[in-house]
Amino acid sequence: MKKSLSAQLSVTVVSLILGLALAAQFKNVQRVGGSVSLQRTQELTRQVQKLEQENEALEARIQEYERRIKEFENAVQSEDQSNRLIYEELERTRMLAGLVDVQGPGVVVTVNVKHVNEWGQDAIVQNVRYDDLLKLVNELNAAGAEAIAINDERIIATTEIRNAGDYIVINTNRYSSPFEIKAIGNPDTLEAALKLLGGVADDLGVYLQINIKRVDNIRIPKYRGTFQYKFAKPVQDTNARS
Template identity: 40%
Template sequence: MRFARNMSITVICIILGIMLSWQYKSIESNKKVSASQTKNLYDLQKELLEEKKNNENLRARNEELEAQLSEYINAAGNNKKIEESIREQLIRARMLAGLVDVEGPGIEIVLDDGEYDYQAVYDIDLLKLVNELRAAEAQAISINGERVVAMTEIRYTEPYMVINGRQIYPPYIIKAIAEPEKLDYALNMLGGIVEIFRDSFGYKISVNKVDRITIPKVRMMVRY
């Protein structure tokens, strides 16, 4: 009798063990499925945001092209309008290529080495500054009188900088033509490049808004 009861208890324990094991596996499987679904959802959300961004960029470009197309359609049969439009585009292209002098309002930046030897301004610093100005839609940029365009080489060779093949010594006077307020805000914003250069790198830097700046065209590059 006792043996039968013990056997019954043993069988019940085995069955309960199997049931618990199945339940545990079921929970773990559900967790994996849930995690997989969460991951897939995150990936889908990320892809959706990227696609939205791409669509916005394409839409903006499409609107720009449509505006140009409308301009040409409206100018059809009017040679004078077409000539004016082409002339404006040519002027802008020459300006961006640095083939003409540019005048207008903007800012003047004076950037100099810090007090210690390890606080020297390097080429990467000037490149970062130039990129910030371009991001703020600067129409023309110069460093110590040297026009900076897409093909400009900025290279540090102690104790001077080489720009367009010419030796440039600090302090570096950077001029940029664009809306002064916009340029000033882009540079002096909290955590911006001016703050980083001054407080983190120890450089001497000042930014001044100027009503009228003249930036010369690109001179013939010097090759050594």
């Protein structure tokens, strides 16, 4: 009887110790991994939303291409309609190349230096660097921005953003703080991408003033420079000849 009672008591004590150990480990995992799990959840949610939007955009693009193919087929019978479709396609190409003014909803991001008071004197934490602007532009592009401008300089494929002494050069023009970045696209997606916990704006906000504002209608001017191709030439489709 005593042996049975002793065995039951031993099992109870071991079970209690294991239960306390598991409970302590669970609390420790919650405490250590809570913030990481939240960040990971936000990142995965953003990726899922982006994939859903890309899928919807691709489906819409397929429908648009099918519609335009049908229009071109019908336009063969009408010279005036054919000319109209060619003009519309030209305008669309110009818009994609950044050669026309565009407008639409999006966000406006203001980037400026941050002032602090040290020893009774006003001081700047750090000047705005060219790579700060590049990080913001890249994040906006990744979030689906359709048009971007910095201080009304349209950002296109050939745009350079680089340091030049105390200035930052954009499209061969020099600028200094503050910088205003305009981006046209889905305001919810653009704002969420920039405000992601641990994201670009969060990191830059340590030493810069970053203000993100949603705007219903943003106007972005066209690229004012010129294109010069001295070495690049279109590839001739040899298969089309045969």
